[in-house]
Amino acid sequence: MITYYRDPEVVVTSAAIHMGGRDYQPDELARVWHRHGPRSWATVIERGASGLLILFPIFLGALGVALALIMESPASTTVILGGGGLLLGLASVPTADVVLNRVDRSYDRGSRPLEIWGHVHGSDVLLLHTADRRRFGQIYRALQRALESRPVPR
Incomplete structure (x- = not known):
């Protein structure tokens, strides 16, 4: 298991993802994207x-x-x-x-809140909401790396 990111609220590894108080397997996330909230x-x-x-x-x-x-x-x-x-x-x-x-x-x-969304079991789920751009970037990149490391189905 490879740990890509860890803080008290978020853990992203190659085996599991803990965000927003919930646990996900990388295979559960069909797709991940981000959005910018309204400017402050x-x-x-x-x-x-x-x-x-x-x-x-x-x-x-x-x-x-x-x-x-x-x-x-x-x-x-x-x-x-x-x-x-x-x-x-x-x-x-x-x-x-x-x-x-x-x-x-x-x-x-930053002057806008940032959100990470994922498509889980057929519905869109808000995974993370933060105003810290640096933390957001680190988590989003870790999430991408975790999803890229999934085994390719044959």
Whole structure:
């Protein structure tokens, strides 16, 4: 027996497939396919808001520098405003790293749920529903490999 994929909820081997709380033999699955669910606009909006979050410290820093140059104030106030603006602008670098890491993880999760379906004993059965694209890809490929390893009927 070859194990193609294993996690707490899904096990795909050459002898058996455990998905969705049920057990299947590879011979029971006449065919397998996948579908994309509806797009999650909340995820798309979150990504856009994250992009704006990166620009916010840069905007505040530029505003501070512009005020320092435009205002007719004592030199110390100009230096404080200009220096504060530069520091705020530089603060966007670590902020951008954190925010871009979060955006990367959101792309790993995907903006659509993914489903694996199978044709079992004459009916279509939902085998898996997940939003994790990486996990979905690993399970789908493992399922394909398990079904490819079935003995060919003579």
